[in-house]
Amino acid sequence: MPRPVRSIVLALALASCTQPAPPERPSPTPRPRRTPHTGSANAPATSQPSASPAAAPRAPAPAPASKPKPKAKPKPRPVSARVVARSWYRKAYLQTDRRYLARAFRRAKFELPKGAYLMAARVLRGIKQPAFQYYSIDDTAFTYSAGHYWPASTIKLMAVVGALHTLRAHGAGVGATVELDIPVDGHHKGPLTSIIERALRLSTNPDYNRLMYIAGFSTMNDVILSEANGAPYTVLQRRYGGKKVPGANLRSSPEIKVWYRGKESVIAARPEVKTEYPQCPKEGNCTSLFELSEFIRRVTLHDELPKTQRFDLSRRARKVIMAALEKSHKKLVPGASEALGNPAVIYNKAGRYPGDDHLDAALVVDTVKKSRRFLIALSVPYSYQREPGKVTLAQLNAMGAATIKALLRRGRGGPTLQLDAGVPIEVTLEHKPPEDNPRALTFEIRIRAKSKRVRIIDAWLDRSPLRERRRRRRRTRRGRRRAKRRAKRNELVIVRTFKRPGDHVIVVHARRGWRRLGYRAAVIVVDDGVSTLAPAGPGAPPVPPPDLPEKPVNKPPT
Structure with missing residues (x-):
């Protein structure tokens, strides 16, 4: 080998021996784990500090639009009936006979x-x-x-x-x-x-x-x-x-x-x-x-x-x-x-x-x-x-x-209309529907005159007479006398099914023989639990006839 070439090779070898080694790369930080329930990162251990901060959690995805829930139907009120205070006008409106005159005119050919x-x-x-x-x-x-x-x-x-x-x-x-x-x-x-x-x-x-x-x-x-x-x-x-x-x-x-x-x-x-x-x-x-x-x-x-x-x-x-x-x-x-x-x-x-x-x-x-x-x-x-x-x-x-x-x-028979007078008369109602129809408008009406002098009670509901139903059976003379005494008492109990909710008028005559001792006309409000009823009570507004709005009130200056 020629001498100039040998000197170049030796110089290159010496240069490679004197070059410093590259710096050692740091070990990678372990990746944090996510919990299966929350999806959030675990906190890093204090002995191994992290070189970079943990990534922020992702925002939750918006929930899909849900269909509006249908409004729940209101639960019906319990079926009830009560005696309320109504005005003279309302009682007369309910008590008026609207059929007799037309029939009488037809019979008289008028x-x-x-x-x-x-x-x-x-x-x-x-x-x-x-x-x-x-x-x-x-x-x-x-x-x-x-x-x-x-x-x-x-x-x-x-x-x-x-x-x-x-x-x-x-x-x-x-x-x-x-x-x-x-x-x-x-x-x-x-x-x-x-x-x-x-x-x-x-x-x-x-x-x-x-x-x-x-x-x-x-x-x-x-x-x-x-x-x-x-x-x-x-x-x-x-x-x-x-x-x-x-x-x-x-x-x-x-x-x-x-x-x-x-x-x-x-x-x-x-x-x-x-x-x-x-x-x-x-x-x-x-x-x-x-x-x-x-x-x-x-x-x-x-x-x-x-x-x-x-x-x-x-x-x-x-x-x-x-x-x-x-x-x-x-x-x-x-x-x-x-x-x-x-x-x-x-x-x-x-x-x-x-x-x-x-x-x-x-x-x-x-x-x-x-x-x-x-x-x-x-x-x-x-x-x-x-x-x-x-x-x-x-x-x-x-x-x-x-x-x-x-x-x-x-003639003069039938129910009449006047203000309550004479012997006090109590009217109470109790709901007694049949077993197969618990929401039937069937009530027990109990009428009681608060006097022992009363022997007979005549009552009409919406102009129809109220009578107790008794079994027809043959009785001895003693049994007939007992039944007669039992029939003449100061209390009348009947069961009646109302055809419609709302106002009904009941008229009661309490008497002893032909002598009248007490009178009461009351309005019964039957609530079927669904219908809207007019407010009742002494301070309630009057109930207008059909298709007639209530009369506005302008109080005069005092």
């Missing part, structure tokens, strides 16, 4: 005029007060007049009661002299008795307007026309007669000066009332035949009724009103006298409006057999035929005569 409305009641002797049996052609007694007929002047007796109520609240009475200035009818000063007499006997419209202004809109519609007075749905808004003048309405009253027993007082002007009555549109006057007859009943039978059913009328006020009603225009003469077979005295307030309706609401009294008394309210369309007044007057006369004859044929 045909009602087309579009006629009729309500009647027989006044009977009750316990410490008169008792009543109410009748109607279908549901016309409680049909609301809006859209069916126009009450016309029949509502003027209500205005008289309202005016006397307001004057009495200001320390005056029927003998007062009043002075007021009202729209259209102008200024007036005179005795109140003259206004009342003309409004009832002659049916003058300006005097009706004056009475309404004296009463006041709120007092009239919220105090006088109320559930307590038997007229929960009547509304009076429209003035009668005169030209239509903007702003001339009954919603506000002017200042009224009053002179009574040598003293002068002033009834301050009352501002306009904005209350709306949707069930009585177009600022109308709306009522029903039953509510019209209720004012006739409470005024003419004032001395015989319980205090809770009386208007606040003095003896002189009643005398003035009765005299005016007796001399007013008669629509039931001579038909009433012909049906009774004796001369009749009629206390009534009639009304008519050509092209609309001809009406009357009256108390008819037999002057010979004075126990025969009848309340009648009726309406027929006022046609435009020749001499329309005589045509419709003849129809009213014939309807009144046919009604009185039908009620005389009916």
Whole structure:
């Protein structure tokens, strides 16, 4: 090998021997384990620190959208029945016989005029007060007049009661002299008795307007026309007669000066009332035949009724009103006298409006057999035929005569309506359904008179008589006597299945022989657990007839 080449090889070998070794690589850190439940990393051991921080855990995946759960059906309430407090109007609505008059007219071959409305009641002797049996052609007694007929002047007796109520609240009475200035009818000063007499006997419209202004809109519609007075749905808004003048309405009253027993007082002007009555549109006057007859009943039978059913009328006020009603225009003469077979005295307030309706609401009294008394309210369309007044007057006369004859044929038996009186009577109910239908509306009704003098109990549920079912079997003379003694007791227990939930009326007469000792009329509310029932109790709102909203209340200022 040549010498230069050998020196190069040796230099390369020496260079490779003197190069330092590469640094040693660190051992890898062990990977942390994940728990099977949470998926989070375990904490590293302190003896082996980690060179890099642990990775952050992943965010959980969003849950899939779940379908909305269907709403659970509410559990039905338990089936129950209870006795509740209802008003006179509601009891009369449930107790009225809606079939008898139609059957009686068919048997007598009497045909009602087309579009006629009729309500009647027989006044009977009750316990410490008169008792009543109410009748109607279908549901016309409680049909609301809006859209069916126009009450016309029949509502003027209500205005008289309202005016006397307001004057009495200001320390005056029927003998007062009043002075007021009202729209259209102008200024007036005179005795109140003259206004009342003309409004009832002659049916003058300006005097009706004056009475309404004296009463006041709120007092009239919220105090006088109320559930307590038997007229929960009547509304009076429209003035009668005169030209239509903007702003001339009954919603506000002017200042009224009053002179009574040598003293002068002033009834301050009352501002306009904005209350709306949707069930009585177009600022109308709306009522029903039953509510019209209720004012006739409470005024003419004032001395015989319980205090809770009386208007606040003095003896002189009643005398003035009765005299005016007796001399007013008669629509039931001579038909009433012909049906009774004796001369009749009629206390009534009639009304008519050509092209609309001809009406009357009256108390008819037999002057010979004075126990025969009848309340009648009726309406027929006022046609435009020749001499329309005589045509419709003849129809009213014939309807009144046919009604009185039908009620005389009916007799005095059956359930009556009055306020509770005499021996206290207890009514309790207990649910006793059959085993195969635990939600059946079957109840045991227990009626008990709290007096040992009572031997016989007569009861009616929704006008159907309630009787105990007994097995018919042959008995010995001793057994018959024992059964007779057992039947005449002061307690009645029956089982009855109600056909529908809601209100039912039960009437109970407790007697000893033919002498009546106790009376009770109660409303039973049956709850099937599913239906929506009307609230009950003394403070509950009135239950309106079908398709009629509740009357709004605008409390008068104190």
